[in-house]
Amino acid sequence: MKQPPPPPFLSPSASTAAWVGFTADTLLAIGLMLVLSLFAGICLALFNVSSGQNQAAPGVLAQMLIAIVATGGTAAVLYLWRRRATAAEKAASLQAIHRRRTWVTSVLAGAAVFVGSLVVSWLFSRLSALPAPSNNALMQQAREQYPVLLVVFAVGLAPLYEELLFRRVLFGRLAAAGLVLPGIVLSSLLFAVVHEIPGLSANSWPGMLQLWLIYGGMGAVFAWLYQRTGTLLAPILAHAVNNGAALIMLMLGLSSG
Template sequence: MSDVPSPSGALDATRSTLPLRSVLPAFAIDVALAIALSFSTLMLGLFGWAAWRGIQLAQRAGGTPDAQALQAQLGTPPVLFLIVMTLVSTGGTALVLYLWRRRATRAERRASLDRLRNARTWIWALVAGVATFLFSTLMSAAGRLWLGLDLEPSNLDLIKDGFARYPLFLALFAVVLAPLYEELLFRRVLFARLWQAGWPMLGLVLSSLVFALVHELPGLNGKPAGSTLFLIAVYAGMGGIFAWVYRRTGTLWAPIAAHILNNAIALAVLQVYGDASV
């Protein structure tokens, strides 16, 4: 796992700032590659499942079944398959882009280990994790009570169903695996590219916006425009906190730990109260 050389924003000013005309195209390529890789992997998985399911139904029916009847019987993929495909498509994309586009140098890895020995790194991670949960909770509560918005995350039903059927695997996925690959992709690959080029605030804004759109894409989440925009703002704020703690500590393990803590609290609240913030 990788990090950038400077542990705090104070050292950013000592770096040369690269022109945006050379930085933004690289950032755009990262985003385009992430979309293409994750979407194509997910589609391949869904097509594979549909073909396998179709063969099963055809064998049960005997002979050559009617195409429309077969399509109606396909149904939807099981929840475990959807969770695994999310892990493979997004997690695989994060790993590929990290190794291909943003692999850590030996000096960066050494600096990361040094910062893990600093107690302040873990204090900042703890503060960021709790702050992220409180931010999303308070924002969601305000949006529901004052604006009457539907702020249930699009993936909440999948999480509830997955936890009911496969509690240990869902907990591992939501609390550990998802934070690992999301921080690798959104903070190391996307945010750190602009940070290292001398544009940390622009990197924070753009990477957080991409992070938010991945979670709530307008037109595809089945929610009204107002609810979608509010959810995007909440997710972007969460991404901004993770990017900030990465920049503050200089180690990617800090936002990973903060993300893990946020998800663990949210999952615990979901199980106790049957509802959770974003």
């Protein structure tokens, strides 16, 4: 099997530029998420007022729409503005998509992430009470009220915009400069923190650390897969497989969230 060439030697200036770019991308992502979340929340609140609805807190549908606008919008803006694929990258990705190995590796990686998450959760459950992810209540309500939309959201939309942001933009910024390992670590850490935000999570610090380990491991596998295959479709597919398997368990009542 042909191995990818070793990363080129980085001059101090090139390495510094990569770190500056990554820092800027991260700060822009945080700022855009906050602004777009606020914008979407205000629009939904105005819509509720105009339609005569009076909700103290956004419902499950509103929360999903806010997530799509905030994270999806941030991913789209940063991709188009900061990390748009070049013609060469698009050609390499197309070649990778036509390789059967890419599809097989992606599906296996998604299954491995799902099984690994179950194993880690089981191990922690032997030591202490397993923390509930912050999106637990949202998934449960969506299962009851909007099952079809939940499938589209969890298996289709979320893997697409999360991989575009965390793997293409953030991990890709450092990986393109040869800083693959730091890119995997930092992008996975950010991926974990976004899913379980300190101050907003109802879990204790030990509980958040457990969930960060699961989400961080997931992000690391997806980043490795992106680097290995050369196409963003691979981590998107693996992410969808993982989410789909978790969703099946939720639908069957075999998982609490």
